[in-house]
Amino acid sequence: MSKGPMRDEIPPGTLYMLILKTLARGGEMHGFEVANSIQQISEDVLQVEEGSLYPALQRMLIKGWVKAEWGVTAGNRRARYYKLTKPGRKQLEIELSQFQRVNQAITRVIQTA
Amino acid sequence: MSDWLAQLWRRLRFLVNRRQFERDLDEEMQLHKELRQEKYQSAGIDYDSARYKAQHRFGNVTLLKEVSREMWGWIVFERVAQDLRYALRTMRKSPGFTAVAVLSLALGIGANTAIFTFVNAALLKPLPYPHPDRIVALVERHPKYGISPVHPRSFIEWHERARSFEALAIAQAIPINTEGDDGPEQVAGLWTTSELFHVFGVWPSLGRAFTDQETRPDASPVAILSHGYWQRRFGSDPNILGEIIQIERQPTTVIGIMPSGFRVAALNTDVYSPLPLDHNKPESVGSRAFQCYGRLRSDASLASAQAELTVIADQVGRQYPIDEGWGVMLTNLRDYLARDTRQVLLLLLGVVAFVLLIACANMASLLLTRGVGRRSELALRASLGAGRLRLVQQLLIESLVLSAVGGAIGLVLGLWASRALILLAKEAVAFGQMADIHLDIRVLGFTLALSLLTAIVFGLAPAWQASRFDLQAALREHGRGAGDTRGQQRFRSALVVGEVALAVVLLVGAGLLLRTFSQLLQVKLGFQPEHVLTMHMVVMGDAARRANLVEGVLDRVETLPEVRAVGTIQFLPLGGWTNRGPFHFVGRPDPAAPESMESDTSVVSYGYFAAMGIPVLRGRPFSRQDRMGSQRAALVNQSFVKKYCRHEDPLGLRISGDWSDPAPAEIVGVVGDIRHDGLTTEPRPTVFLAQAQGPGYITYLVVRTAAAPEGLATAIRHEILQVDRSQPVTDIKMMDQYVSASLARPRLYSALIGTFASLALVLAAVGLYGLMAYAVSRRTHEIGIRMALGAQPGAVLRSTLGQGARLAVIGLVLGVGCAMVLSRFVASLLYGVSPGDVPTYAGVAALLGGVGLIAAYVPARRASRVDPMVALRYE
Numbered sequence: 005m006s007k008g009p010m011r012d013e014i015p016p017g018t019l020y021m022l023i024l025k026t027l028a029r030g031g032e033m034h035g036f037e038v039a040n041s042i043q044q045i046s047e048d049v050l051q052v053e054e055g056s057l058y059p060a061l062q063r064m065l066i067k068g069w070v071k072a073e074w075g076v077t078a079g080n081r082r083a084r085y086y087k088l089t090k091p092g093r094k095q096l097e098i099e100l101s102q103f104q105r106v107n108q109a110i111t112r113v114i115q116t117a
Numbered sequence: 118m119s120d121w122l123a124q125l126w127r128r129l130r131f132l133v134n135r136r137q138f139e140r141d142l143d144e145e146m147q148l149h150k151e152l153r154q155e156k157y158q159s160a161g162i163d164y165d166s167a168r169y170k171a172q173h174r175f176g177n178v179t180l181l182k183e184v185s186r187e188m189w190g191w192i193v194f195e196r197v198a199q200d201l202r203y204a205l206r207t208m209r210k211s212p213g214f215t216a217v218a219v220l221s222l223a224l225g226i227g228a229n230t231a232i233f234t235f236v237n238a239a240l241l242k243p244l245p246y247p248h249p250d251r252i253v254a255l256v257e258r259h260p261k262y263g264i265s266p267v268h269p270r271s272f273i274e275w276h277e278r279a280r281s282f283e284a285l286a287i288a289q290a291i292p293i294n295t296e297g298d299d300g301p302e303q304v305a306g307l308w309t310t311s312e313l314f315h316v317f318g319v320w321p322s323l324g325r326a327f328t329d330q331e332t333r334p335d336a337s338p339v340a341i342l343s344h345g346y347w348q349r350r351f352g353s354d355p356n357i358l359g360e361i362i363q364i365e366r367q368p369t370t371v372i373g374i375m376p377s378g379f380r381v382a383a384l385n386t387d388v389y390s391p392l393p394l395d396h397n398k399p400e401s402v403g404s405r406a407f408q409c410y411g412r413l414r415s416d417a418s419l420a421s422a423q424a425e426l427t428v429i430a431d432q433v434g435r436q437y438p439i440d441e442g443w444g445v446m447l448t449n450l451r452d453y454l455a456r457d458t459r460q461v462l463l464l465l466l467g468v469v470a471f472v473l474l475i476a477c478a479n480m481a482s483l484l485l486t487r488g489v490g491r492r493s494e495l496a497l498r499a500s501l502g503a504g505r506l507r508l509v510q511q512l513l514i515e516s517l518v519l520s521a522v523g524g525a526i527g528l529v530l531g532l533w534a535s536r537a538l539i540l541l542a543k544e545a546v547a548f549g550q551m552a553d554i555h556l557d558i559r560v561l562g563f564t565l566a567l568s569l570l571t572a573i574v575f576g577l578a579p580a581w582q583a584s585r586f587d588l589q590a591a592l593r594e595h596g597r598g599a600g601d602t603r604g605q606q607r608f609r610s611a612l613v614v615g616e617v618a619l620a621v622v623l624l625v626g627a628g629l630l631l632r633t634f635s636q637l638l639q640v641k642l643g644f645q646p647e648h649v650l651t652m653h654m655v656v657m658g659d660a661a662r663r664a665n666l667v668e669g670v671l672d673r674v675e676t677l678p679e680v681r682a683v684g685t686i687q688f689l690p691l692g693g694w695t696n697r698g699p700f701h702f703v704g705r706p707d708p709a710a711p712e713s714m715e716s717d718t719s720v721v722s723y724g725y726f727a728a729m730g731i732p733v734l735r736g737r738p739f740s741r742q743d744r745m746g747s748q749r750a751a752l753v754n755q756s757f758v759k760k761y762c763r764h765e766d767p768l769g770l771r772i773s774g775d776w777s778d779p780a781p782a783e784i785v786g787v788v789g790d791i792r793h794d795g796l797t798t799e800p801r802p803t804v805f806l807a808q809a810q811g812p813g814y815i816t817y818l819v820v821r822t823a824a825a826p827e828g829l830a831t832a833i834r835h836e837i838l839q840v841d842r843s844q845p846v847t848d849i850k851m852m853d854q855y856v857s858a859s860l861a862r863p864r865l866y867s868a869l870i871g872t873f874a875s876l877a878l879v880l881a882a883v884g885l886y887g888l889m890a891y892a893v894s895r896r897t898h899e900i901g902i903r904m905a906l907g908a909q910p911g912a913v914l915r916s917t918l919g920q921g922a923r924l925a926v927i928g929l930v931l932g933v934g935c936a937m938v939l940s941r942f943v944a945s946l947l948y949g950v951s952p953g954d955v956p957t958y959a960g961v962a963a964l965l966g967g968v969g970l971i972a973a974y975v976p977a978r979r980a981s982r983v984d985p986m987v988a989l990r991y992e
Contacts, residue, residue: 035145036152054153055176058146059184066127066188068120074141084145091120 014050019060020069021103022050024096027070027088034075034083035061061086069095131189142185150175196507197514204515214487215519218480221880222523222571223530225476228469228873230531230564231538236462237559239455245378247318248412251283253419254382254453255409255426258446262697262715267409269392269399271440272310274433281422283414284315287407288381292655292815293388294845296363297350300838301845303655304346304387308402310394316412317381324358324373332391334401338369339391344377346387364388365657366843382408383454404698404775410450423447439699439775458546461866464942468626468873471619473571475880478612478619480575482884484516485609486891488583495583508584516576517569524568531564532556545861578608613881613888614928620874620881621932621965626943627874628957629950630867636949637863642856643791643800644690645730648681649852650820650829651689654837654844656812663812664745666841671722673836674820679829681821684725687813690793691855695719700774700804702761703781716757717793717801718776722808726752726788728819729852736768736786743807750807751782755790757802772804778811796859797948819852866946878965881928882972889921889976900980901988914981921973929965933958 014022026041027033033041039054064070069092075085088096131138150171157167175181186192208215243249255275257265272287279285286309293306311327314320321341331339340362342351351357361368380386395401413422426445434441448456455462488495495508503511582605654670656663667685674683688694696718723739726732734755743750751772758767773781782804790800808816818837822829830849837844893900900913940952950957 034148036149039149053176054149054174055146055178055181058142058149058181059188062142062185062188066124066131066190068123068127081148082144083148084141 014052018103019052019056020064021096021099022052023057023060023064024069024088024092024099027086028093028096032073032075032085032087034077034085036083038086064092067091067095128189128191132191135191138189139182139186142182146175146178146181196510200511200514201518203511204518207515208518214483217883218483218519219523219526221476221479221883222520222568223526224876225469225473226520226524226527226564226567226571227530227534228472228527228876229466229567230528230560231534232462232465232469233563234532234535234560235458235538236466237557237563239458239462240451241559242557244451244454249450251413251415252316252318252450253411253413253422253447254450255285255411256446256448257405257430258444259442261442264446265405265697267407268405268440268443269394269402269407270437271430271433271443271445272407272409273394273396273399275426275429275445278429278432279422279425281413281417281425282411284312285409285411286310286313286316287392287409288313289392289403289407290384290386292653292847293390294365294655294657294843295388297845301843303653303845303847305385306388306390307381307384307386308390308392309381310392313381313389313410314375316410317379318412319376319379321373322376323355324371326373327389327391332394334393334395336391336393338364338367339372340364340369341373341375341389342371343375343387343389344379347374364390382410382450404696406696411447419447419449460945464946465869467942468623468870471623472873472877472880473567475616475619475877475884477571477575478616479880479884479887480516480519480571481579482609482612482887484512484576484579485582485605485612486887488512488579489605491583505584509580512580512583513572513576516572516580520568520572520576524564524571527568528556528561528564532560542861542865544858545865582608609888610924613884613924614931616881616884617925617928617965617969618932618935620877621929621961622936622939623870623874623877624961624964625933625936625940625957627867627871628961629940629943629947629952629954630863630870632950632954632957633947634860634863634867637796637860640792640796642690642796643731643789644852646852646856648822648824649729650822650833651848651850651852651855652818652830652833652846653848654816654818654846655814656816656844657814660812661745663814664809666844667722667808667812667816669840670818670837671724673839674818674833675724677829677832677836679823681823682724682727683818683820684728685722685808685816685818686725686729687720687808687815687817689817689819689852689855690729690791691795691859692817695794697801698775700772703771703773705770714761715802716753716761716774717803718774719793719803719805720808720811720813721805725819728821729791730821731791732789734787734789736784738786738788739805739807739809744809747810749780749782749810750785752786752788752805753784754788754800754803754805756800757804758787760802774804776806776811777813782806782810796856817848818846863946863948878968882968885921885925885969886972886975888924889917889973890979892920893917893976893980896980897983897988900983901985904983905985905989910981913983914977917977917980918970918973921969921977925966925969925973929962932965933962936961 022042023038026038026045030037030041035057036054039052039057042050042052061070061072064086065072069089070086071089072084072086074082077083153171153174154164154167157170158164162170186195244252246252255267257267257271259265267287269287272285276282276285288307288309291306291308292303295302295304309327309332311329311332314326320326322344324341327339327341330336342357347353347357354360357371357374360371362371363369375389392402411422413419423445426447430440430443430445434443452459499505499508656666658666671683671685674680688696697715698718699715700718701714721739723741723743726738733752736752738752739750753762753767761767762770767784767787770784771781772784773779788805792798792800793803794801818833820829820833834846834849837846900908904910904913936958937953944952
């Protein structure tokens with residue numbers, strides 16, 4: 005079914021981190037921009053099932069990691085823009101360090117094998 | 118913490134602005150898809166493919182929205198709300214089923230609520246006194262004579278020696294003569310010692326309590342009024358303190374008003390009077406006839422106080438030989454007040470629990486049946502993605518809605534029924550504080566918990582079973598005939614068997630009580646209560662005045678034309694009172710200790726035996742010649758002769774006893790035994806003394822009349838007022854009213870339990886009918902084939918009937934077995950019937966067999982009328 009370049013599903017549990025990081029880099033973005041940004045920066049390797057972004061964003065709103073405000077796109081359409089909050093920044097750091105720890109551990113396991 | 122609060126705040130905002138949030142999410146997702154589509158289009162893909170690809174890449178929008186909503190954590194409530202709406206819709210769609218279900222639950226829960234309100238008032242609710250757990254009731258106890266009220270001498274000794282009590286008091290309820298608005302009036306008095314109010318921890322709201330000095334014989338008379346009497350008689354006059362009122366023709370100073378609602382134990386009192394207790398001569402106020410209450414010190418327990426008083430009673434017994442053997446028994450006030458009612462209340466609670474269980478079994482059976490019919494609907498929901506737990510939850514919520522509605526109606530029904538019961542049972546039960554029926558937190562909680570429990574008990578099994586099905590088969594077969602497994606059939610049969618068994622137990626209980634009632638109706642009273650008018654007088658003054666007054670009344674009443682005979686007695690038969698004490702034969706050293714001889718004592722006037730219709734078997738009745746100054750005469754009853762004069766002629770023997778005047782009396786006659794203490798109490802040895810030779814204060818006038826004595830009471834009252842203008846008369850009643858009152862409790866019990874048992878029978882019959890009707894409707898096809906193949910309608914009828922009969926018989930056997938075990942709980946309420954009474958069991962079996970047969974016959978007949986052509990074409 006899939007055509008074009010090989011695309012990998014995002015590893016479970018990392019979606020929040022990717023969104024947080026993307027928002028940290030890009031400031032205010034709406035959902036489509038976040039999805040596109042992840043895909044472009046990963047050079048089309050990371051494939052977000054785009055819809056799953058929205059439940060994740062809802063959860064982050066509850067947690068208070070992001071704030072949302074309605075704005076207007078370059079094409080003059082209404083869109084909801086998400087912005088990182090202070091707790092969101094903190095969460096990003098937690099997730100990053102956790103990810104790196106796990107990643108290093110996995111790498112060690114693989115290399116010693 | 119603040120983080121958590123902030124989250125909750127955001128969630129709540131979501132809940133309030135749910136619609137807005139959904140619209141936002143929609144718009145956002147729509148934008149995303151459009152932007153993606155545009156991107157594809159700008160890469161040269163045509164509109165339709167771009168649109169499809171964008172959709173595909175986005176994913177399942179409905180599911181994603183669902184998941185997003187779920188993130189906010191309100192989904193459980195939303196589902197419950199959804200199920201609730203659905204349940205209400207389902208209920209509206211089948212009003213017949215709903216009505217039957219709600220009604221049977223309402224009856225079951227209502228019966229439980231009604232009984233529980235009494236259990237609550239009598240056994241659970243704290244008594245309305247400060248530290249009620251420290252109030253105890255004291256009675257005297259003798260290994261031979263049993264339990265008795267307290268003697269003033271015992272009270273004095275206990276009061277002096279015991280250290281366990283903060284306060285100790287005796288009291289006696291006594292009618293008091295006073296002035297009413299129109300002439301003499303009798304009110305409810307309470308004679309008491311000074312510490313009574315301290316015992317109950319409640320003090321006059323106006324004025325003061327009695328001092329110790331005021332409860333001595335030579336004190337100037339004072340009185341404390343109840344709030345109710347003060348309101349009624351004196352219009353709540355705030356200046357009442359210090360006023361003089363007439364009590365027993367004595368000017369008496371009002372010194373206090375008790376707060377509204379106060380009562381001593383279960384007594385309704387109008388006027389509190391000091392008991393003139395002479396410490397050197399305590400028996401002058403009476404003998405073992407006083408209620409005794411004490412308040413324990415905070416460092417004393419019931420057990421320690423009991424131990425201390427046991428020692429004291431022992432010492433007193435050594436000091437006064439007449440008190441030898443008498444011990445003390447202390448009881449917590451609540452237990453003391455509930456002593457008559459506890460067992461019956463718990464029994465009734467058990468009975469209504471059975472009724473509710475039957476209602477539950479019925480509901481479970483109904484829901485199971487309905488569950489089969491709804492299988493295709495459930496299968497459809499399952500195929501649309503509803504999980505099994507979700508289906509169970511939905512069915513359980515339907516049960517909850519049913520039981521909640523049933524419970525709400527039951528609560529109203531129950532409170533109403535308990536009020537009605539108080540009115541109906543007023544004659545049978547002294548409700549006291551039990552009559553304070555209020556909807557308090559315990560009753561509400563009980564009914565709520567019961568409704569929840571009920572829903573789970575009857576709802577869980579059907580919900581579980583209904584949600585278990587083979588999806589494809591259920592959808593294909595469209596509900597009809599879909600896999601009704603053997604296990605389900607057996608479960609439903611077991612429910613019906615259980616219902617029948619429970620109903621049998623209740624029917625046996627009701628049958629035993631009914632038989633008891635009919636036995637009581639046949640008890641030989643020993644007197645003729647028909648056409649006997651009685652009225653109550655409290656005669657005051659010195660002995661000569663009391664004797665003269667009664668003689669004057671007798672003389673005048675005798676001359677009235679409709680009067681056949683007239684006399685007086687101190688305590689009426691079946692009136693609830695009696696005098697009991699030791700006696701001895703004068704000049705005859707008894708081999709046994711003299712104290713071991715005991716008899717009831719009754720003070721009667723000449724004419725009494727004729728008026729009451731009691732036969733004089735030997736010797737003579739009292740006559741006008743038995744008067745003050747002449748040789749003292751006595752009559753005894755048959756039981757007395759049987760017990761104490763086995764070897765000699767009682768006539769001419771002289772006896773003396775613990776009477777207010779111990780002068781010896783000569784036995785001049787023997788009368789027949791009567792039931793004095795109650796219908797079920799065997800007659801006791803009794804000595805009758807002549808009123809004229811030792812007049813008491815309390816007197817009942819007993820008048821035998823020619824026929825229905827219309828207007829006679831007024832005439833007699835008129836005659837009494839001719840003798841003494843200030844003499845009040847109360848309690849004007851026919852003697853058969855006393856007989857009927859003593860039947861009131863057995864009548865109440867058999868009526869109550871009979872009602873509940875009938876309810877149980879109807880419910881069980883409905884259950885059996887429902888099961889059979891269901892079975893027949895499901896087998897219509899099969900029966901059609903059988904009849905097409907030549908089966909006779911009679912055979913079909915018999916086989917279907919046999920099926921129902923089998924269940925009824927199993928239930929009956931099971932129920933009889935349980936009843937034999939459980940009937941001992943009613944043993945103490947039975948009279949003349951043993952708990953294993955064969956006719957009762959046979960009657961119940963016959964009744965149940967008959968009702969079961971009808972319940973099974975109607976569907977069986979329908980089965981035998983199946984038209985094979987119709988049945989076969991129908992599929």
